[in-house]
Structures are given as structure tokens and as C-alpha cells.
Amino acid sequence: MSSSEAPHTWLSQDAFDRLQAELDELIAGRPVIAAEINARREEGDLRENGGYHAAREEQGKQEFRITYLKELLRTAEVGEAPKADKVAPGTVVTIYFDDDASDVETFLLGSREISATTDLTVYSPESALGKAILGAGAGQTVTYTAPSGADIKVTVVKFSPFGG
DSSP, X not given: OXXXXXXXXXXXXXXXXXXXXXXXXXXXXXXXXXXXXXXXXXXXXXXXXXXXXXXXXXXXXXXXXXHHHHHHHHHEEESSOOOOSSOOTTEEEEEEETTEEEEEEEEEESOGGGGGGOXXXXXXXXXXXXXXXXXXXXXXEEEEEXXXXXXXXXXXXXXXXXXX
């Protein structure tokens, strides 16, 4: 997916600020990890230098996270959760599973990055369940295919904008 086709992710202002602070911290830490790599490189033979390889691996993880956060924050829709007449990213959704109507689940449909700001389970709009319920209204039943291959029917009981 090219960056021009990147989906927008809804984030609360608190989640956006928290992720921006993490990004700033990771960028500020680049010289530290570079110095660690240089120090380990000077220890000798790189083929048998576990410290060097560990530092390079850590650098790779940090660079991946920096790239991910930059793109997420660039495409984020920040602010109040959208008020919608259908299930949309940024809504708290209550569903029940049709094979067991007593099995009710309430969750936030949005970015997993917001999970630190809520006690709710967070499902991505890109997940199988998320894709199935996007655009559904209260009382509507949808079917999605679980990773196990089973078809699962759920009914949207209610939904509302996320307030946290």
C-alpha cells in the first residue's frame, strides 16, 4: 500500500500526544544506539561479537518503530471520536455472537495504539471482525471468517463514540 492510499486512523488527542512523545524519544535515542554499535564494533571480530549484533538488532527494531509511528501520526485523524449513524473507527461497539446470545462483547474499534488510554479491548478496523462490522447499524447481523476458517455471525447491539 502506498502512502497516498494509507488508511486514516482515528486517535484521541491523548493517544496522539503519547505516541508523539514516544517518537521524539526514539529519535533522540538514535545517537545512543549508534555509539553502542561503534563501541561494540571496536571490540574486534564482528562474526563472533554478540554485543555488536544485539545492538544492530535493537537499532533495527527502533528504526522500524520510528517509521511506523511517523506514518501512523502522519495519517491520524485526531480529536473527538466521530459521531456516526453506523459503526466506524473510533466507536465503542457492543455485539453478541449469534450462536450464543449471552456471549456479549464491548470493545473499541480503532488503533491498538490507543489501548494504553482505555480498559476496553481494542479491535482494528482491519481485523476480520472490524471489517465485517464497519458500516453496520444497530440490530444488523454480519458474518466474518475467523482466522481458524470458521464463519462467525455477530449482531451489533449498540455503538457510540469513544469518550476516553
